[in-house]
Amino acid sequence: MSTEDKKDLIYMDVPAGRVVIRLRPDLAPKAAERLRTLAEQGFYDNVAFHRVIPGFMAQGGDPTGTGMHGSDLPDLPAEFTNKAKFERGTIGMARTSDPNSANSQFFIMFEPSPHLDGQYTIVGEVVEGMENVDKIKRGSGSSGVVNEPDRIAKMVPADKAEA
Template sequence: MLSTLTAIVLTVTATAQTSQPSASSAKVHGPGLYAIFQTNMGTVVCKLYDTMAPQTVENFVGLAEGTKEFIDSKTGQKAKRRYYDGTLFHRVIANFMIQGGDPTATGRGGPGYNIPDEIKASLKFDRPGRLAMANTGQRNTGGSQFFITHGPRSYLDGGYTIFGQVVEGQEVVNGIGRTQTGAQDRPVKDVVLQKVTIERVAE
């Protein structure tokens, strides 16, 4: 699945180390479901919108925790393991977004299936740190690839499912955005998503 990403259409296709909060840091942000992205450039905590985008969040959590079956992009075989750990942020555009979730790091990889869009008029790209699903430019073509924005991007409204919000570590997102990139906006030095941890904080 060939992916392209421009300043108008987002599709599937900073070097300083920062302190890394523990997974328990999600608790300070109140009850809810959180994804903790541990990267080689720092940690980002996102609150997941499991009531606004339940199918998207269920899919992301299942892939992250290794409970959801997928087709391995490299082997073509069915697999069930932690999908995101060790993958790269394969596309980075300064002052726009960082994109990950493709085990092949080509922009073409995915889980072997698509999920439906869950686009809500009440959720807009009106602030930094929106966590959203990438797609092919067509409806209902998300799978595993996601992006996190650097700032408001109203032209993305209505085109992509927003399923979370950065609540800690936006400076890490911005730092990744400043990394040097080469062909197809890929970082020259690998930005590794070392681990995604899902934390459930009770009332």
């Protein structure tokens, strides 16, 4: 695979194995660039999946593991589209009630969730390794908070990864 073919791919290693993410700059150029930049900086390495709700999604990207923080970079504007849908493997940008508050946190869908369509920025999709996402430790209760959560071992743009 050429470097050009890899420019929108991210490798994310979780306890069960590798997950390959295809960023969607065609849908969300600012959010796609943010995930790529933070992955390149090693920001996501050892970051927890702090909120995991069975049948819904796994959320990570907060360096404190509390779900209350992000990177030092400014928050991003919403990049909603009616074209893309939240299906199994879709990756969305987590945010507060303010649509323009996405920063570093993201979530991966276990199942389709049409109620999120047009409400959250879709930044990418899992193209390989969804079975490894399925094995991420689940949380409890309606909030899905995880005790002793699984962590991202390493997350790096494919074109920057060691062969």
